[in-house]
Amino acid sequence: MNAIPCLTIEDVANLDGVLGDFLQKAEAELTVVIDRGGNVISQFGDMTVMDVTIIAALAAGSFAATKELARRIGEIEFNALYHQGNGNHIFMNSVDDDTIMITVFGKRTTVGLVRFYSASAAQSVGALLKALSTGGHGFSFDASDITATPVFADQ
Amino acid sequence: MSIINYASREIQFKIVYYGPALCGKTTNLGYIHKRINPENRGDLVSLATAADRTLFFDFLPLNAVVIKGFVTKFQLYTVPGQVIYNATRQLVLRSVDGIIFVADSQWEKMEENVESFKNLEDNLAKQNISIDEIPYVVQYNKRDLENVAPVNYLEYVLNNRKKRVQSFEVVSSTGQNVFASLNAVSQILLHKFSKQSDVPKTAPAPVAIPMEPPAVKPAGVAR
Numbered sequence: 001m002n003a004i005p006c007l008t009i010e011d012v013a014n015l016d017g018v019l020g021d022f023l024q025k026a027e028a029e030l031t032v033v034i035d036r037g038g039n040v041i042s043q044f045g046d047m048t049v050m051d052v053t054i055i056a057a058l059a060a061g062s063f064a065a066t067k068e069l070a071r072r073i074g075e076i077e078f079n080a081l082y083h084q085g086n087g088n089h090i091f092m093n094s095v096d097d098d099t100i101m102i103t104v105f106g107k108r109t110t111v112g113l114v115r116f117y118s119a120s121a122a123q124s125v126g127a128l129l130k131a132l133s134t135g136g137h138g139f140s141f142d143a144s145d146i147t148a149t150p151v152f153a154d155q
Numbered sequence: 156m157s158i159i160n161y162a163s164r165e166i167q168f169k170i171v172y173y174g175p176a177l178c179g180k181t182t183n184l185g186y187i188h189k190r191i192n193p194e195n196r197g198d199l200v201s202l203a204t205a206a207d208r209t210l211f212f213d214f215l216p217l218n219a220v221v222i223k224g225f226v227t228k229f230q231l232y233t234v235p236g237q238v239i240y241n242a243t244r245q246l247v248l249r250s251v252d253g254i255i256f257v258a259d260s261q262w263e264k265m266e267e268n269v270e271s272f273k274n275l276e277d278n279l280a281k282q283n284i285s286i287d288e289i290p291y292v293v294q295y296n297k298r299d300l301e302n303v304a305p306v307n308y309l310e311y312v313l314n315n316r317k318k319r320v321q322s323f324e325v326v327s328s329t330g331q332n333v334f335a336s337l338n339a340v341s342q343i344l345l346h347k348f349s350k351q352s353d354v355p356k357t358a359p360a361p362v363a364i365p366m367e368p369p370a371v372k373p374a375g376v377a378r
Contacts, residue, residue, distance in 0.1 A: 005157075005158055005159070006158075006159045006160075006161065007158065007159065007160045007161060007162065008161045008162075009161045009162050011161075012160065012161065012162035012163075013162070035158070035250055036249055036250070037169060037249040037250025037251070038169070038214075038230065038232075038250070039157075039158050039167050039169065039230070039250060040158075040167070041158060051197050051198060051216075053197055053216040053228075053230065054197060054198060054200055054214065054216065057200065057212075057214045057216075057230065057232075058200065058214075060246075060249075061202075061211055061212065061246065061247075064246040064249075065211070065243075065246070068242065141222050141223050141348075141349050142349050143346055143349050145222050145223055145349065146220070146222060146342070146345045146346060146349060147220060150334065150338040151219045151220050151227075151229075151337070151338050151341040151342060151345070152187070152191060152195075152217065152219060152334055152337055152338055152341065153191070153192070153334070154190050154191075154330065154333075154334040155190055155191065155192055
Protein backbone atom coordinates (compact mmCIF):
# COMPACT_ATOMS: atom_id res chain seq x y z
CA MET A 1 0.00 0.00 0.00
CA ASN A 2 1.34 3.43 -0.85
CA ALA A 3 1.68 6.40 1.47
CA ILE A 4 -1.53 8.31 2.06
CA PRO A 5 -2.29 10.91 -0.62
CA CYS A 6 -2.43 14.40 0.84
CA LEU A 7 -4.28 17.53 -0.15
CA THR A 8 -2.40 20.50 1.29
CA ILE A 9 -4.12 23.81 1.97
CA GLU A 10 -2.50 25.09 -1.22
CA ASP A 11 -3.79 22.10 -3.23
CA VAL A 12 -7.30 22.67 -1.92
CA ALA A 13 -7.07 26.40 -2.70
CA ASN A 14 -5.99 25.60 -6.26
CA LEU A 15 -8.81 23.11 -6.71
CA ASP A 16 -11.29 25.55 -5.19
CA GLY A 17 -10.10 28.19 -7.65
CA VAL A 18 -10.85 25.93 -10.63
CA LEU A 19 -14.14 24.66 -9.23
CA GLY A 20 -15.32 28.15 -8.16
CA ASP A 21 -14.57 29.54 -11.60
CA PHE A 22 -16.43 26.63 -13.19
CA LEU A 23 -19.48 27.06 -10.94
CA GLN A 24 -19.65 30.76 -11.69
CA LYS A 25 -19.43 30.29 -15.45
CA ALA A 26 -21.80 27.32 -15.57
CA GLU A 27 -24.16 28.89 -13.00
CA ALA A 28 -24.39 25.56 -11.18
CA GLU A 29 -25.03 25.00 -7.47
CA LEU A 30 -22.42 22.52 -6.36
CA THR A 31 -19.50 20.55 -7.75
CA VAL A 32 -17.69 17.65 -6.12
CA VAL A 33 -14.53 15.86 -7.21
CA ILE A 34 -14.43 12.23 -6.10
CA ASP A 35 -12.29 9.17 -6.66
CA ARG A 36 -13.90 6.14 -8.25
CA GLY A 37 -14.11 4.43 -4.91
CA GLY A 38 -16.54 7.14 -3.73
CA ASN A 39 -14.15 9.25 -1.59
CA VAL A 40 -14.58 13.01 -1.71
CA ILE A 41 -11.42 14.77 -2.91
CA SER A 42 -12.73 18.32 -3.16
CA GLN A 43 -16.03 20.16 -3.16
CA PHE A 44 -17.24 23.67 -3.87
CA GLY A 45 -20.59 25.43 -3.77
CA ASP A 46 -23.74 25.21 -1.68
CA MET A 47 -23.02 22.19 0.55
CA THR A 48 -26.15 22.68 2.65
CA VAL A 49 -28.47 21.24 0.02
CA MET A 50 -27.31 17.64 0.43
CA ASP A 51 -24.93 15.22 2.12
CA VAL A 52 -21.92 15.34 -0.18
CA THR A 53 -20.46 12.08 1.21
CA ILE A 54 -23.56 10.15 0.21
CA ILE A 55 -23.79 11.86 -3.18
CA ALA A 56 -20.16 10.81 -3.78
CA ALA A 57 -20.78 7.15 -2.89
CA LEU A 58 -23.89 6.93 -5.05
CA ALA A 59 -22.35 8.80 -7.98
CA ALA A 60 -19.30 6.52 -8.00
CA GLY A 61 -21.68 3.56 -8.05
CA SER A 62 -23.80 5.07 -10.79
CA PHE A 63 -20.76 5.82 -12.94
CA ALA A 64 -19.36 2.32 -12.55
CA ALA A 65 -22.73 0.65 -13.11
CA THR A 66 -23.02 2.12 -16.59
CA LYS A 67 -19.59 0.88 -17.61
CA GLU A 68 -20.98 -2.47 -18.69
CA LEU A 69 -23.68 -0.69 -20.68
CA ALA A 70 -20.98 1.28 -22.47
CA ARG A 71 -19.08 -1.90 -23.28
CA ARG A 72 -22.17 -3.29 -25.03
CA ILE A 73 -21.98 -0.52 -27.59
CA GLY A 74 -18.23 -0.78 -28.05
CA GLU A 75 -17.13 1.94 -25.61
CA ILE A 76 -14.73 1.50 -22.71
CA GLU A 77 -16.99 3.64 -20.55
CA PHE A 78 -19.25 6.66 -20.86
CA ASN A 79 -17.27 9.87 -20.40
CA ALA A 80 -20.26 11.67 -18.96
CA LEU A 81 -23.64 10.92 -17.40
CA TYR A 82 -26.64 13.15 -16.98
CA HIS A 83 -29.51 12.56 -14.56
CA GLN A 84 -32.43 14.84 -15.31
CA GLY A 85 -34.89 15.80 -12.60
CA ASN A 86 -37.86 18.16 -12.59
CA GLY A 87 -35.97 21.05 -11.05
CA ASN A 88 -32.53 19.78 -10.09
CA HIS A 89 -30.15 17.73 -12.19
CA ILE A 90 -26.80 15.97 -11.88
CA PHE A 91 -24.08 15.94 -14.50
CA MET A 92 -21.06 13.68 -14.00
CA ASN A 93 -17.96 13.58 -16.14
CA SER A 94 -14.77 11.60 -16.05
CA VAL A 95 -11.63 13.52 -15.05
CA ASP A 96 -9.15 10.65 -15.43
CA ASP A 97 -8.94 6.91 -14.76
CA ASP A 98 -9.30 7.47 -11.00
CA THR A 99 -11.42 10.58 -10.70
CA ILE A 100 -14.94 11.82 -11.46
CA MET A 101 -16.42 15.32 -11.27
CA ILE A 102 -20.06 15.70 -10.19
CA THR A 103 -22.06 18.87 -10.79
CA VAL A 104 -25.47 19.60 -9.31
CA PHE A 105 -27.45 22.34 -11.00
CA GLY A 106 -30.97 23.77 -11.11
CA LYS A 107 -33.15 25.98 -13.28
CA ARG A 108 -30.68 28.87 -13.48
CA THR A 109 -28.65 27.10 -16.16
CA THR A 110 -28.76 24.38 -18.82
CA VAL A 111 -27.07 21.01 -19.24
CA GLY A 112 -25.32 22.34 -22.36
CA LEU A 113 -23.63 25.13 -20.44
CA VAL A 114 -22.62 22.80 -17.62
CA ARG A 115 -21.27 20.24 -20.07
CA PHE A 116 -19.34 22.90 -22.01
CA TYR A 117 -17.55 24.40 -19.01
CA SER A 118 -17.08 21.10 -17.19
CA ALA A 119 -14.81 19.78 -19.94
CA SER A 120 -12.15 22.43 -19.38
CA ALA A 121 -12.67 22.34 -15.60
CA ALA A 122 -12.08 18.57 -15.62
CA GLN A 123 -8.85 19.07 -17.56
CA SER A 124 -7.61 21.61 -15.04
CA VAL A 125 -8.62 19.40 -12.09
CA GLY A 126 -6.87 16.43 -13.70
CA ALA A 127 -3.66 18.44 -14.11
CA LEU A 128 -3.78 19.57 -10.47
CA LEU A 129 -4.37 16.02 -9.23
CA LYS A 130 -1.56 14.68 -11.39
CA ALA A 131 0.83 17.17 -9.81
CA LEU A 132 -0.53 16.16 -6.42
CA SER A 133 0.28 12.48 -6.80
CA THR A 134 3.92 13.25 -7.65
CA GLY A 135 4.32 16.14 -5.23
CA GLY A 136 5.81 14.02 -2.47
CA HIS A 137 4.28 15.97 0.42
CA GLY A 138 2.99 13.68 3.13
CA PHE A 139 1.40 13.51 6.52
CA SER A 140 2.76 11.42 9.28
CA PHE A 141 1.46 10.07 12.51
CA ASP A 142 2.73 7.25 14.59
CA ALA A 143 1.17 4.60 16.76
CA SER A 144 1.36 6.75 19.88
CA ASP A 145 -0.92 9.29 18.20
CA ILE A 146 -3.71 6.73 18.11
CA THR A 147 -5.53 6.38 21.40
CA ALA A 148 -6.30 2.91 22.72
CA THR A 149 -9.91 3.84 23.45
CA PRO A 150 -12.46 2.40 21.02
CA VAL A 151 -12.74 4.33 17.75
CA PHE A 152 -16.54 3.98 17.85
CA ALA A 153 -18.75 3.83 20.93
CA ASP A 154 -21.94 1.78 21.30
CA GLN A 155 -24.45 4.03 23.03
CA MET B 156 -7.77 4.87 -1.05
CA SER B 157 -7.60 7.00 2.02
CA ILE B 158 -7.17 10.73 1.52
CA ILE B 159 -5.83 13.38 3.88
CA ASN B 160 -7.26 16.85 3.43
CA TYR B 161 -5.33 19.62 5.18
CA ALA B 162 -7.94 22.26 4.45
CA SER B 163 -10.86 20.43 6.06
CA ARG B 164 -8.47 18.56 8.39
CA GLU B 165 -9.95 15.18 7.57
CA ILE B 166 -8.64 11.70 6.82
CA GLN B 167 -11.00 9.36 4.93
CA PHE B 168 -11.00 5.58 5.13
CA LYS B 169 -13.21 2.98 3.45
CA ILE B 170 -14.25 -0.22 5.23
CA VAL B 171 -16.19 -2.94 3.42
CA TYR B 172 -18.36 -5.64 5.01
CA TYR B 173 -17.95 -8.75 2.85
CA GLY B 174 -19.56 -12.17 3.11
CA PRO B 175 -22.11 -14.59 1.65
CA ALA B 176 -25.76 -13.77 1.04
CA LEU B 177 -27.93 -13.28 4.13
CA CYS B 178 -24.99 -13.51 6.54
CA GLY B 179 -25.89 -10.25 8.32
CA LYS B 180 -23.78 -7.54 6.68
CA THR B 181 -26.65 -5.08 6.36
CA THR B 182 -27.77 -5.92 9.91
CA ASN B 183 -24.30 -4.90 11.14
CA LEU B 184 -24.63 -1.49 9.50
CA GLY B 185 -28.21 -1.12 10.73
CA TYR B 186 -27.12 -1.76 14.32
CA ILE B 187 -24.20 0.69 14.08
CA HIS B 188 -26.48 3.33 12.58
CA LYS B 189 -29.01 2.82 15.37
CA ARG B 190 -26.54 2.86 18.23
CA ILE B 191 -23.85 5.37 17.33
CA ASN B 192 -24.12 9.00 18.40
CA PRO B 193 -26.21 10.70 15.66
CA GLU B 194 -23.74 13.61 15.64
CA ASN B 195 -21.04 11.21 14.41
CA ARG B 196 -22.91 9.60 11.56
CA GLY B 197 -24.68 10.40 8.31
CA ASP B 198 -27.70 8.66 6.83
CA LEU B 199 -27.70 4.92 6.19
CA VAL B 200 -28.22 4.52 2.47
CA SER B 201 -29.49 1.14 1.35
CA LEU B 202 -29.88 0.18 -2.28
CA ALA B 203 -31.99 -2.92 -1.81
CA THR B 204 -34.67 -4.88 -3.64
CA ALA B 205 -38.32 -4.89 -2.52
CA ALA B 206 -37.48 -8.03 -0.50
CA ASP B 207 -34.72 -6.15 1.40
CA ARG B 208 -31.91 -8.01 -0.34
CA THR B 209 -28.93 -5.75 -1.04
CA LEU B 210 -28.89 -4.94 -4.74
CA PHE B 211 -25.98 -2.56 -4.98
CA PHE B 212 -24.57 -1.65 -1.58
CA ASP B 213 -25.38 -0.18 1.81
CA PHE B 214 -23.44 2.88 2.85
CA LEU B 215 -22.93 4.58 6.21
CA PRO B 216 -20.53 7.51 6.73
CA LEU B 217 -19.07 7.91 10.26
CA ASN B 218 -16.87 10.48 11.95
CA ALA B 219 -14.43 9.02 14.45
CA VAL B 220 -11.38 9.88 16.52
CA VAL B 221 -9.18 12.90 16.05
CA ILE B 222 -5.52 12.24 15.26
CA LYS B 223 -3.18 15.21 15.53
CA GLY B 224 -6.07 17.56 14.92
CA PHE B 225 -7.43 15.62 11.96
CA VAL B 226 -10.91 14.06 12.12
CA THR B 227 -10.95 10.49 10.81
CA LYS B 228 -13.94 9.74 8.60
CA PHE B 229 -14.87 6.13 7.97
CA GLN B 230 -17.14 5.12 5.12
CA LEU B 231 -18.76 1.75 5.75
CA TYR B 232 -20.02 -0.24 2.76
CA THR B 233 -21.59 -3.65 2.40
CA VAL B 234 -21.44 -5.73 -0.76
CA PRO B 235 -24.36 -7.70 -2.19
CA GLY B 236 -23.76 -11.29 -1.09
CA GLN B 237 -25.61 -13.06 -3.86
CA VAL B 238 -23.24 -14.87 -6.22
CA ILE B 239 -24.55 -13.19 -9.38
CA TYR B 240 -23.57 -9.70 -8.21
CA ASN B 241 -19.82 -10.17 -8.44
CA ALA B 242 -19.31 -7.13 -10.70
CA THR B 243 -20.93 -4.99 -8.01
CA ARG B 244 -18.70 -6.49 -5.33
CA GLN B 245 -15.65 -5.59 -7.41
CA LEU B 246 -16.90 -2.03 -7.69
CA VAL B 247 -17.55 -1.66 -3.97
CA LEU B 248 -14.10 -3.08 -3.17
CA ARG B 249 -12.43 -0.36 -5.23
CA SER B 250 -10.13 1.79 -3.05
CA VAL B 251 -10.92 -0.31 0.04
CA ASP B 252 -8.78 0.30 3.14
CA GLY B 253 -10.13 -2.34 5.54
CA ILE B 254 -12.47 -5.35 5.45
CA ILE B 255 -14.78 -7.10 7.90
CA PHE B 256 -15.51 -10.60 6.61
CA VAL B 257 -18.91 -11.70 7.94
CA ALA B 258 -19.34 -15.47 8.05
CA ASP B 259 -22.63 -17.24 8.77
CA SER B 260 -21.91 -19.69 11.60
CA GLN B 261 -24.60 -22.19 10.58
CA TRP B 262 -23.27 -25.58 9.41
CA GLU B 263 -25.21 -25.49 6.14
CA LYS B 264 -23.65 -22.13 5.20
CA MET B 265 -20.05 -23.32 5.46
CA GLU B 266 -19.58 -23.89 1.74
CA GLU B 267 -20.97 -20.42 0.97
CA ASN B 268 -18.62 -18.90 3.56
CA VAL B 269 -15.60 -20.54 1.96
CA GLU B 270 -16.71 -19.57 -1.54
CA SER B 271 -17.28 -15.98 -0.46
CA PHE B 272 -13.83 -15.73 1.15
CA LYS B 273 -12.24 -17.15 -2.00
CA ASN B 274 -14.26 -14.66 -4.04
CA LEU B 275 -12.93 -11.85 -1.81
CA GLU B 276 -9.36 -12.96 -2.45
CA ASP B 277 -10.00 -13.15 -6.19
CA ASN B 278 -11.62 -9.73 -6.35
CA LEU B 279 -8.79 -8.15 -4.35
CA ALA B 280 -6.27 -9.83 -6.64
CA LYS B 281 -7.95 -8.09 -9.59
CA GLN B 282 -6.95 -4.81 -7.88
CA ASN B 283 -3.45 -6.22 -7.33
CA ILE B 284 -4.05 -6.45 -3.59
CA SER B 285 -3.30 -9.53 -1.52
CA ILE B 286 -5.64 -10.31 1.37
CA ASP B 287 -2.51 -10.45 3.55
CA GLU B 288 -1.74 -6.79 2.80
CA ILE B 289 -5.09 -5.39 3.80
CA PRO B 290 -6.34 -4.91 7.39
CA TYR B 291 -9.25 -7.28 8.03
CA VAL B 292 -11.05 -9.13 10.79
CA VAL B 293 -13.51 -12.03 10.68
CA GLN B 294 -16.97 -12.14 12.27
CA TYR B 295 -18.64 -15.46 13.09
CA ASN B 296 -22.21 -14.23 13.00
CA LYS B 297 -25.51 -15.71 14.19
CA ARG B 298 -23.97 -17.31 17.28
CA ASP B 299 -27.43 -17.24 18.91
CA LEU B 300 -28.75 -19.95 16.57
CA GLU B 301 -28.75 -23.64 17.51
CA ASN B 302 -27.14 -25.23 14.45
CA VAL B 303 -23.90 -23.31 14.53
CA ALA B 304 -20.44 -24.75 13.98
CA PRO B 305 -17.98 -24.44 16.88
CA VAL B 306 -15.61 -21.50 16.73
CA ASN B 307 -12.48 -23.66 16.44
CA TYR B 308 -13.97 -25.29 13.34
CA LEU B 309 -14.77 -21.89 11.81
CA GLU B 310 -11.25 -20.76 12.65
CA TYR B 311 -9.87 -23.84 10.89
CA VAL B 312 -11.99 -23.25 7.80
CA LEU B 313 -11.87 -19.44 7.48
CA ASN B 314 -8.96 -18.17 9.53
CA ASN B 315 -6.24 -20.68 8.90
CA ARG B 316 -3.85 -18.61 6.85
CA LYS B 317 -0.21 -18.12 7.70
CA LYS B 318 -1.13 -14.87 9.39
CA ARG B 319 -4.28 -15.38 11.45
CA VAL B 320 -6.43 -12.34 12.13
CA GLN B 321 -8.70 -11.27 14.95
CA SER B 322 -12.08 -12.98 14.90
CA PHE B 323 -15.28 -12.29 16.81
CA GLU B 324 -18.35 -14.26 17.85
CA VAL B 325 -21.14 -11.98 16.73
CA VAL B 326 -24.90 -11.73 16.94
CA SER B 327 -25.51 -8.80 14.62
CA SER B 328 -29.24 -8.69 15.35
CA THR B 329 -28.57 -7.90 19.04
CA GLY B 330 -25.31 -6.07 18.43
CA GLN B 331 -23.03 -8.52 20.24
CA ASN B 332 -19.45 -7.74 19.19
CA VAL B 333 -20.60 -5.58 16.26
CA PHE B 334 -18.75 -2.53 17.60
CA ALA B 335 -15.85 -4.66 18.87
CA SER B 336 -15.13 -5.94 15.37
CA LEU B 337 -15.53 -2.48 13.80
CA ASN B 338 -13.20 -1.00 16.40
CA ALA B 339 -10.67 -3.78 15.86
CA VAL B 340 -10.40 -3.27 12.11
CA SER B 341 -10.34 0.53 12.58
CA GLN B 342 -7.45 0.27 15.04
CA ILE B 343 -5.51 -2.11 12.76
CA LEU B 344 -6.13 0.26 9.85
CA LEU B 345 -4.98 3.34 11.75
CA HIS B 346 -1.86 1.56 12.99
CA LYS B 347 -1.06 0.32 9.51
CA PHE B 348 -1.28 3.84 8.14
CA SER B 349 0.80 5.18 11.00
CA LYS B 350 3.56 2.81 9.88
CA GLN B 351 3.39 4.19 6.36
CA SER B 352 4.74 7.54 7.47
CA ASP B 353 7.42 8.53 5.04
CA VAL B 354 8.25 12.09 6.01
CA PRO B 355 10.07 13.53 9.01
CA LYS B 356 7.85 14.48 11.92
CA THR B 357 7.35 18.21 12.32
CA ALA B 358 5.65 18.15 15.70
CA PRO B 359 6.10 16.02 18.81
CA ALA B 360 3.57 13.24 19.28
CA PRO B 361 0.90 13.98 21.89
CA VAL B 362 0.82 11.89 25.02
CA ALA B 363 -1.23 8.74 24.48
CA ILE B 364 -4.40 8.30 26.51
CA PRO B 365 -3.97 5.46 29.06
CA MET B 366 -5.22 2.11 27.82
CA GLU B 367 -8.55 0.79 28.98
CA PRO B 368 -9.38 -2.91 29.01
CA PRO B 369 -11.34 -3.97 25.92
CA ALA B 370 -15.09 -4.16 26.51
CA VAL B 371 -15.48 -7.54 24.82
CA LYS B 372 -12.99 -10.33 24.47
CA PRO B 373 -12.49 -11.40 20.84
CA ALA B 374 -12.81 -15.06 19.90
CA GLY B 375 -9.34 -15.17 18.37
CA VAL B 376 -6.27 -12.99 18.47
CA ALA B 377 -3.95 -11.99 15.65
CA ARG B 378 -0.63 -13.78 15.74
